[in-house]
Amino acid sequence: MKQLRKVQLQSKSIKDITNGYPLILKDAIETPDIPLEEGNLLHLVDKSGGYIATGYYGTQNKGIGWVLTRKEKEQIDKKFFAKKIREAVEKRANLFASEDTTAFRVFNGEGDGIGGLTIDFFNGFYMVSWYSEGIYSFQEDIYHALDEVVQTRGVYEKLRFNTNGQYVKQDDYVSGEKGEFPLIVLENKMKFAVDLNDDAMTGIFLDQRNVRKALRDKYSEGKTVLNTFSYTGAFSVAAVLGGSTGTTSVDLAKRSLPKTIQQFEVNDIDYHTQDIKVMNVFDYFSYAARHELKFDVVVLDPPSFARTKKMTFSTAKDYPKLLKDALKITNEGGLIIASTNNASFNMKKFKTFIDKAFKETNTRYKIVEEHQLPEDFTVPHNFPEFNYLKVVFIKVMDVNL
Incomplete structure (x- = not known):
């Protein structure tokens, strides 16, 4: 079970987050001396302790985390992630059905409700990119959720949260079939060769x-x-x-x-x-x-x-x-x-x-x-x-x- 930390927000950030802004900025916390660890769930409150939202702590660019839900009783677990991924997949039904395009984004971070996480589709294979140690700490639930929602030919991942500017993984394979690369994908009938296990890039x-x-x-x-x-x-x-x-x-x-x-x-x-x-x-x-x-x-x-x-x-x-x-x-x-x-x-x-x-x-x-x-x-x-x-x-x- 993830540790839940109660964090008081600055008044300006309360307004932004209440209005739907998904990023928790570095200056959003009223009491920044609270010790937080990557992956901590954040119970975001106002100065009276009133509930605003639930997010997670994960340092990424100008932010320190992302809002996950504005429903106080909603649990952040495999069921939550499966729901978000399922909604994202349903939005892209036309792309999944396309015979002309077999490479596209399935889940786009904050746009689909989970900042710091993207999932791309490459002709049956899925590429999951993680943008902070915080979101990566949820990997077990998220991978189980992905398997529950879609039939994966194979899964690869990219870790993009290191601090020294160098790519951190040598082998990006996670599960399922190991791809034979280059893998040929279609984009509006054009062919492109991709490699899901070749450093930080894929080729397109x-x-x-x-x-x-x-x-x-x-x-x-x-x-x-x-x-x-x-x-x-x-x-x-x-x-x-x-x-x-x-x-x-x-x-x-x-x-x-x-x-x-x-x-x-x-x-x-x-x-x-x-x-x-x-x-x-x-x-x-x-x-x-x-x-x-x-x-x-x-x-x-x-x-x-x-x-x-x-x-x-x-x-x-x-x-x-x-x-x-x-x-x-x-x-x-x-x-x-x-x-x-x-x-x-x-x-x-x-x-x-x-x-x-x-x-x-x-x-x-x-x-x-x-x-x-x-x-x-x-x-x-x-x-x-x-x-x-x-x-x-x-x-x-x-x-x-």
Whole structure:
């Protein structure tokens, strides 16, 4: 039985949590000297001892835990977790029934009622990601609940709560069938190779599903496409399948080359006809400008923060520069797909970065499409700040007016 600790909340936090805010912030507790351990259940009360909510203690980014229920008598046990997972599965019935897509998010943390926990589906296999030691302490109940709700081919997990920036597990297998990797999954009929037991990543970012489809269906035919920070080349695959006349994939990681080749091969694309560069994206911008290379479509999907020997990059401060560099090698009338998963700013702020870059280069532009998280990445109602993905399709109208 989990230890239940009574914790008094600050008055502002009481209002937020009563209104449905799911995150327990670091400054939410009135008496912060109370000793708490990861996984403690928190009985959240006001100064009179009146019940507000029940949560758990688990340090993660700016929070110290998540609200689980606002029903005082509700027990946090296997039955509770099974109910939450069942509700999430029912919401995604159309995806489970799809023959065109066999990889998607089944449970999206706070959006489905349990912050710090995500569950992804990969062609019968389930990948469970844990974002704090606190939520991981419930693993036995949660895994039993998952087995009760869905038929799992096999289960893998990712532990994402270490403090030194390094991935903490060598073997991610949990139970069921051991997968033979690469595992081939479908996304809107496109094939992607994934590995659920290969460090922190799987080979594809599921939250970009609708963006890849838009690129394939509407913006690739007859176009040259540059895919920067390309990871395993998923956007490049989408572009080729959409009729691109040629793609260039650029990523600094050495493993991006074999991984991108693999993604092309599983889609029966001759990778020799595509360009794959292992180099710093900013160096590639300079290279392309020197050689007067220009593209019809440029995909910008950088990490929120990156550090190399030469430089550090942060989307919060450097995105305008990234856009200006991209503009130099984008054809007039071309398209820039600007994306970020940085949760520290919203879509409105992101658009100010875009406007700044275009104004400083005297370039007119038109936003033709916007995306945020797809429907399986449920976010808490009335709290758009949890919708971290921001993607803007920008048409470059005319340059240097």
